[in-house]
Amino acid sequence: GESVGLHLPTLSVQEGDNSIINCAYSNSASDYFIWYKQESGKGPQFIIDIRSNMDKRQGQRVTVLLNKTVKHLSLQIAATQPGDSAVYFCAEANNYGQNFVFGPGTRLSVLP
Amino acid sequence: DADVTQTPRNRITKTGKRIMLECSQTKGHDRMYWYRQDPGLGLRLIYYSFDVKDINKGEISDGYSVSRQAQAKFSLSLESAIPNQTALYFCATSDLNREEGYTFGSGTRLTVV
Numbered sequence: 001g002e003s004v005g006l007h008l009p010t011l012s013v014q015e016g017d018n019s020i021i022n023c024a025y026s027n028s029a030s031d032y033f034i035w036y037k038q039e040s041g042k043g044p045q046f047i048i049d050i051r052s053n054m055d056k057r058q059g060q061r062v063t064v065l066l067n068k069t070v071k072h073l074s075l076q077i078a079a080t081q082p083g084d085s086a087v088y089f090c091a092e093a094n095n096y097g098q099n100f101v102f103g104p105g106t107r108l109s110v111l112p
Numbered sequence: 113d114a115d116v117t118q119t120p121r122n123r124i125t126k127t128g129k130r131i132m133l134e135c136s137q138t139k140g141h142d143r144m145y146w147y148r149q150d151p152g153l154g155l156r157l158i159y160y161s162f163d164v165k166d167i168n169k170g171e172i173s174d175g176y177s178v179s180r181q182a183q184a185k186f187s188l189s190l191e192s193a194i195p196n197q198t199a200l201y202f203c204a205t206s207d208l209n210r211e212e213g214y215t216f217g218s219g220t221r222l223t224v225v
Contacts, residue, residue: 008152034213043116043202043216044155089154091213099145099170100213102155 008087010107019077021106023090028071030092034100035064035075038087047075047088077108085110115139118203118217125193125224133188133220135203141215142208144186146170146178149200149219158201161186193224 013019025033031052036044050057050064050073057064063076073090089105116137125131135144146158157170159178167178175197177189190197200221204214 036213041218043204043218044214045216046212046214049212099157099160104152104154 008105008107010109012109012111013080014111015082016079019075019080019084019108021075021077021088021108023073023075023103023106025071025073025090025092025103026101027092027094028068029094030101032093033064033066033073034091035062035073036089036091036102037084038089038105040086044089080108080110082110082112084108114218115215116203116205116217118201118220120220121218122221123223125222127194127224129193131190131193131222133201133203133222135186135188135217137184137186137203137205137215139205139207139215140183141205142183143206144180145204145206145214146176146186146188147202147204148172149202155202158188190222190224193222195224198222198224 034049035047037047038044048059048062048064050066055066061078065074077084085108087105087107090103091100093100119134142163145160147155148158149155156172158172158176159170160168161180164180164183179187200219202219203217206214
């Protein structure tokens with residue numbers, strides 16, 4: 001498959017451990033944030049979103065934390081599995097019609 | 113069938129050639145986008161369209177043009193391809209409220225030699 005993000009930061013975790021992927025966003029006016037997962041050879045897929053009136057949101061095995069004070073977003077994956085190996089990136093937008101702006105991404109490698 | 117379909121999946125073309133990348137969607141979304149992805153740079157917006165009569169330049173529109181033939185179809189053209197347009201190209205759609213962000217196609221890997 002294609003190799004996306006050859007020079008991305010890489011996070012390696014043991015299968016079964018928890019993963020934390022971080023993202024610093026740039027625009028203090030952004031009020032809507034999304035985490036995407038991109039597997040090799042595929043387009044990005046929505047994982048979870050959060051609006052700025054929240055600081056935490058949970059999904060199935062994933063949690064997103066938002067710290068507006070320091071403009072920081074994190075994605076926590078519980079009990080990381082081999083199928084979680086992918087590139088993860090955050091995106092930010094606001095309600096004033098701004099299109100999403102994407103971060104460069106982090107490659108997650110799950111070790112057996 | 114995929115919600116957002118891009119053709120071709122892979123293409124090698126020569127410098128100076130005109131090439132068109134096509135995108136069709138079955139989501140019923142009004143908004144469509146073309147992004148370019150390069151290693152380490154993330155996704156960068158080329159053009160976007162909020163409805164059939166609306167076309168807007170994105171961050172890196174130079175050297176590209178688009179056509180919104182119908183609500184479901186949005187094509188990207190490189191009038192005279194150059195090697196630094198070698199990249200992975202993604203089409204995406206969203207609804208008016210951008211709930212759950214974008215739905216992406218599987219991408220077109222374009223190589224200009």
